[in-house]
Structure formats: C-alpha cells, structure tokens
Amino acid sequence: MVSVNQSLALDLTPPITSWLDDETFYSLCCRFHCVFGNALDSKTARQLFDHPQHGTQHDFPSRINIFIDRTHGMFGTDTKELIYKHTILRFYLPWRHKQQAQAIVQAMCDGHAGKIKSLLGLPASRMRANHPLKACPICMQIDMQQLGVSYWHLSHQLPGVWICPTHACALKVSTMKSNGVGRFLWCLPHENSFYAQAPGFNEEVTVRTLEALSNVAAAIFNLDSDTYIDPLKLASTYRQALEGYSLLRGQTQIALKDATNQYLQFTKQLNFAGLDIALPTSQAQASAQLTKILACPPRSTHPLRHMLLILWLFGDWEQFWGVYLQTKRYSQATYQPDPPAQPPIDSRISELVSLVQDQGMAVSTAARKIGIAIQTAQRWASSHGIAIHRRPKTPNQRIKFIVHDLRQGKDKAEVANRHQVSMQTVCRLLKTDPELLARWDKQRHEQKVLAARRTWNKAIGQNPKATLKELRALEPGCYAWLYRHDRDWLTQSIEQIPKHQYISIGVDWVLRDAQLETLISNAASQLKTAGSSRITLQKLYQLEPSFKPFLNKLNRLPRTRLLLEKLLSQDTQQPTIIR
Structure with missing residues (x-):
C-alpha cells in the first residue's frame, strides 16, 4: 500500500502523473483512490480535498482549487481550465448569460458545488438532474487491454449522450452514484456495476435519433467558452424554421395545434425507456412543452428540450447553428408589417398652386377653371402655404373662441354645439388653416394615447395573472389602437406579461401508484431470487432508481407505501417516512 499523508506534501512522485484521454475529473480521483489503496473513501477525499466528502461529486465536483494545491499543479494550475476540460459544466454554460455563467464557474472554483444545480435551474426543469455515470463496453475493454484500467470518459457523461461517439454502441448506466448508492464513494467502471440495457434501443429509428442527439450534445460542449446562446435570437431562429414548415400564422403567431402534432410524431421515434428526457405522450403534454420553449419572452428550460427541438426543426446542429448565427434577435420591430402604400398625388393640385401663385388668380376663380369645389381649392392652397382671404359669415369673436377650443384638441362636434355653428364651419376652419389642423391633430392624438x-x-391591474392573449380578448380595440399608434410603449408594458400560460399537466397519482407498486414488487422479487436475505431501500432503488424521487410523496401513493412498509417491516434501519 502506498503511504500518503493528508496533505500529499511528498518528496516521492505521486503514482499518477497525467490525465488519460477524454477523462473526467471524478475518474482521475478514482484512480488516485485505487492506487493509494486507502480502506476508506473519505481518506482519499481528505488527501485530495481536505474534506471527507467534498470533491466526491461525479458531475460538479467541489474544492477543485484545493485539489490543485494538494497535487502541486501537476494536473493543471488553472481551476477554470480544469472545469472546462474535465467536467460536464461546460455543456450548460452557453445557455446562461455571461455574467451568470462566470458566477457559476466561480462558485465551483470556490468549492460551493452544492448550489450549482440550482443556479443552472436543473431542479426546476422537471427533469432529473442526477447525471448517471455511463460507459461504453468496448471502450472499457480497450482501456483495460491498453492501460490496465477502465475509466470514465467525459464524452460519455454529457446529457443526451447515449451512444458512444467512437464505437456507435449503446452506453451502459452505472448502478452507483446518481441514484444515491455510494454517493461519497470512488468507483471506476467494471462489468458488474451496470443496469441491463433499456428496451427499445435496437430500433433503427431510435438509434439514428439518439446518434443525432449525441452529436448535438457534443457540439454544444465544444462551443467556445465565452459563447452565449441568446434566448431572443434563439426564438427568432425557431420561428424561421417554423415558417419553413408552414407552422406560422402571419409573421409571429405559431400554429400551435399543427406544430404539436408534428412534434409529437417526432418524439415517438425515441422509443427508448432509458432516456432521461420527459418526452410528451399526449397532445396536451406536447403543447405545454412547445408553449414553454417557444414563448416570447423565452422561459428557461432544460437544454435537452432545446436539443430535441433543434433536431425536429433542423435535423442536425450544423444546420441550426448556421441559421442562428445569421439571425437577428426576436423583437416586435423585426416583424413589423410593410407600411401602407401612399395615395397618388392629384395633378390638379400643382395646377391650382401655379394659377394662384404664378398668375395671381383668385382661389375661387382657379377652382372654377379646374373644376373643383371652392372648399377643396382652399384646402389645397392652404396646405401649400397660400393665405386664404375670406369673408366670414360667422362673427370674428366667435371664430376666435372656436379656434381656441380647437387648439386645445376638443372634439369638433362638441365645439360646434358649444358655439352654435355647423360642423361644416368647424371643418372648414381646420381644412383651410394647416397650422391649426396640425395643432388639433397633435392634441387629439395625445389625448387618445393617454386614454388608451x-x-x-x-386591464393589466385588474387581471394581474392574465396572459397577453387573455388581455387582448378583454380590450381588443385598445390593444389594436396602441399596436398601431404607440407600439413602443405597448411593447414595454407587456414585457413581464406571459404570452402563453404554461399549463401544468396534472399527475394521475392513482395510475402512478399502481405503476410504482408493480415496479417495486418486481425489484423485490429479483432480490429474493438472487438470494438476498434482507431487503433494504438502498437495494431496491439500486435496482429501480426511478422510484426514489417519489419517496417524499408517499402520502399520495398509499399502495406503494403499504408495500414498502411490508417489505421493510423487519428492518429497523429504514427512514421513519416508511415505518
């Protein structure tokens, strides 16, 4: 046994001096443990990380800075470089804003790995965040022949990778670590530590889709470390693809029903029970997933869901990334309709202006010569800065009051009624005085804007939980007017309003209870057949890890609870939630 003190401050060169090809950080530490020959895993953790448990995480290890110090920088002196090259964190960082990504990396450098998954939003994604250890059987055999040890390859551990990129065979899933079994242990891959292959893998369509999914995962991991996938740019990229499939109504609205049907057909190709992705099994579930991913402003979700959408819409990563790089960020301005065509200019206007200005002809005479009404001629002349001299039938004092009210932006009918003149008189004053008309239009527009x-x-204040669609239904005229005349303010006002309401699909607890009861009963039968004299929780979820997340929901699963109580009744070491 190699004698090693707690700080590794040795004059003797450590027995391991370099990384293996494509090796994870956890795998390197496992090799240290094997070579040291420590009886306790906690002793190796203390030697490498100065703590009996920290650093033993297989996906996001903590205290890497202390590891560098303990190993004297033999495996790298830059903490961030070690994280990028030998952990799966780099897969998640492009989906986070640059400042947030830097904070996550810094937290991992400082040893605060416990909050990494929360910062990445994994627990809230409604998908498992356990990252099971995976290995290729052919790689294991070759590693043993050439190196004398099999180890964990980083390319196999990426989320969404279920096919070995080198040998194109199915990856095996370890029975350790991710399900809570051996949580703080060091374990390298060996033949008897894997689950049996999940059914459905050998189907040709499934294998082809899984290979494409693995390629997408590898492409994301290999992006430059400072790459940020902008969610607004991503939304615009998705819409371009949807438009190519005729799944857009107009320029922004998604034909959700048709898109749901096509997406559901695509996901059915992944007939693979071992996939750690919550695939939709009904139109309601598919619609809920698409609504969340395609919403604008976008809503955070697990990268695996984006990967499925990319494969559905683009077929591969290269096609998607090429379109993404050329796409502008999604905004209302990007999809504004073309401005309406301007009406043609009447040639008689220039003829009238020439007769009045160049030939000194009276407006009424020029109007008769051209063949238009005098009021029309006065309006045309006024719009070109020609002063109109008229003999008003309305007293001048009353006209002054009318003009004053019009300059305040008051309604024409209200002004006419107040001063007891006809609507024609008020309209004529406006049409023959460009400055007054402009002032009146401006005041009226500002009043309409404030009212809208x-x-x-x-409407927003009275319905704080309403979606944009619901608010539009409540005030359709108001929304339409603001959209046409005050769009910038409207866009700003709806930034915090969800465009769609994410509908959570309820769980059928009765059905789930029956399924879990059957699952646990089968696992117990396997243990008894294998000769196990004592059934424990750990043995059960080592065989069937999928039921472990439901242990804290046994109050909703009476049949499952009763079965567990029966199976574990003789074991006083079980948690009180079961007894």
Whole structure:
C-alpha cells in the first residue's frame, strides 16, 4: 500500500502523473483512490480535498482549487481550465448569460458545488438532474487491454449522450452514484456495476435519433467558452424554421395545434425507456412543452428540450447553428408589417398652386377653371402655404373662441354645439388653416394615447395573472389602437406579461401508484431470487432508481407505501417516512 499523508506534501512522485484521454475529473480521483489503496473513501477525499466528502461529486465536483494545491499543479494550475476540460459544466454554460455563467464557474472554483444545480435551474426543469455515470463496453475493454484500467470518459457523461461517439454502441448506466448508492464513494467502471440495457434501443429509428442527439450534445460542449446562446435570437431562429414548415400564422403567431402534432410524431421515434428526457405522450403534454420553449419572452428550460427541438426543426446542429448565427434577435420591430402604400398625388393640385401663385388668380376663380369645389381649392392652397382671404359669415369673436377650443384638441362636434355653428364651419376652419389642423391633430392624438394607456393599464391591474392573449380578448380595440399608434410603449408594458400560460399537466397519482407498486414488487422479487436475505431501500432503488424521487410523496401513493412498509417491516434501519 502506498503511504500518503493528508496533505500529499511528498518528496516521492505521486503514482499518477497525467490525465488519460477524454477523462473526467471524478475518474482521475478514482484512480488516485485505487492506487493509494486507502480502506476508506473519505481518506482519499481528505488527501485530495481536505474534506471527507467534498470533491466526491461525479458531475460538479467541489474544492477543485484545493485539489490543485494538494497535487502541486501537476494536473493543471488553472481551476477554470480544469472545469472546462474535465467536467460536464461546460455543456450548460452557453445557455446562461455571461455574467451568470462566470458566477457559476466561480462558485465551483470556490468549492460551493452544492448550489450549482440550482443556479443552472436543473431542479426546476422537471427533469432529473442526477447525471448517471455511463460507459461504453468496448471502450472499457480497450482501456483495460491498453492501460490496465477502465475509466470514465467525459464524452460519455454529457446529457443526451447515449451512444458512444467512437464505437456507435449503446452506453451502459452505472448502478452507483446518481441514484444515491455510494454517493461519497470512488468507483471506476467494471462489468458488474451496470443496469441491463433499456428496451427499445435496437430500433433503427431510435438509434439514428439518439446518434443525432449525441452529436448535438457534443457540439454544444465544444462551443467556445465565452459563447452565449441568446434566448431572443434563439426564438427568432425557431420561428424561421417554423415558417419553413408552414407552422406560422402571419409573421409571429405559431400554429400551435399543427406544430404539436408534428412534434409529437417526432418524439415517438425515441422509443427508448432509458432516456432521461420527459418526452410528451399526449397532445396536451406536447403543447405545454412547445408553449414553454417557444414563448416570447423565452422561459428557461432544460437544454435537452432545446436539443430535441433543434433536431425536429433542423435535423442536425450544423444546420441550426448556421441559421442562428445569421439571425437577428426576436423583437416586435423585426416583424413589423410593410407600411401602407401612399395615395397618388392629384395633378390638379400643382395646377391650382401655379394659377394662384404664378398668375395671381383668385382661389375661387382657379377652382372654377379646374373644376373643383371652392372648399377643396382652399384646402389645397392652404396646405401649400397660400393665405386664404375670406369673408366670414360667422362673427370674428366667435371664430376666435372656436379656434381656441380647437387648439386645445376638443372634439369638433362638441365645439360646434358649444358655439352654435355647423360642423361644416368647424371643418372648414381646420381644412383651410394647416397650422391649426396640425395643432388639433397633435392634441387629439395625445389625448387618445393617454386614454388608451389608462385603459390598458387598468386591464393589466385588474387581471394581474392574465396572459397577453387573455388581455387582448378583454380590450381588443385598445390593444389594436396602441399596436398601431404607440407600439413602443405597448411593447414595454407587456414585457413581464406571459404570452402563453404554461399549463401544468396534472399527475394521475392513482395510475402512478399502481405503476410504482408493480415496479417495486418486481425489484423485490429479483432480490429474493438472487438470494438476498434482507431487503433494504438502498437495494431496491439500486435496482429501480426511478422510484426514489417519489419517496417524499408517499402520502399520495398509499399502495406503494403499504408495500414498502411490508417489505421493510423487519428492518429497523429504514427512514421513519416508511415505518
């Protein structure tokens, strides 16, 4: 046995001096443990990380900075470089904003690995965040022949990778670590430590889709360390692809029903029970997933769901990435409709202006010569800065009051009624005085803007949980007017309003209870057949890890609870939640 003190401050060169090809950080530490020959895994952890448990995480290890110090920088002196090259964290970082990604890496460098999964949003994604250890049987055999030891390859551990990129065979899933069994242990891959292959893998379509999924995962991991996948740019990229499949109505609205049907057909190709992705099994589930991924502003979700969408819409990563790089960020301005065509200019206007300005002809005379109404001629002339001299039938004092009210932006009918004149008189004043008309239009527009904003804000205030679609149904006219005349303010007002309401598909607890009861009963039968004299929780979820997340929901699973109580009744070491 190699004698090693707690700090590794040795004059003797450590027995391991370099990384193996494509090796994970956890695998390197496992090799240290094997060579040291320590009886306790905690002793190796203390030697490498100055703690009996820290650093033993197989996916996001902590205290890497202390490891570098203990090994005197033999395996690298840059903590961040070691994280990027030998852990799976780099797969998740492109989906996080640059500042957030830097904070996550720094937390891992400082030894705060316990909060990494929460910072990445994995527990909230409604997908398992355990990252099971995986290995290729052919790689294991070759490693043993050439190196004398099989080890964990980083390319096999990436989320979404179920096919060995070198040998194109199915990866085996370890029975250790990810399911809580041997949580703080050091274990290298060996033949008897894997689950049996999940059914459905050998189907040709499934294998082809899994290979494409593995390629996407590898491409994401190999992106430059400072790459950031902008969610607004991603939303615009998805919409371009949807438009190519005729799944857009207009320029932004998604034909959700048709898209749901096509997406559901695509996911059915992944007929693989071992896949750690919550695939939709109904139209309602597919619709809920698409609504969340395609919502604008985008909502955070697990990268695996984006990977499935990329394969469905683009077929491979290269096609997607080429379109993404050429796409602008999604915004309302990107999809504005073309401006309406301007009406043609009447040639008689220039003729009228020439008769009045160049030949000194009276406006009424020029109007008769051209063949238009005098009021029309006065309006055309006024719009070109020609002063109109008229003999008003309305007293001048009353006209002054009318003009004053019009400059305040008051309604024409209200002004006419107040001053007891006809609507024609008010309209004529406006049409023959360009400055007054412009002032009146401006005041009226500002009043309409304020009124529409008040109405829209009131609708939002009275319905704080409503989606954009629901608010539009409540105030369709107000939304349409603001969209046409005050779009910047409207866009800003709806930034925090969800475009779609994410519908959580309820769980059928009765069905799940029956399924888990059958699952656990089968696992217990296997243990008894194998000659196990004592059934424990650890043995059960080592055989069937899928039921472990439901241990804290046994109050909703009475049949499962009763079965567990029966199986574990003779074991006083079980948690009180079971007894």
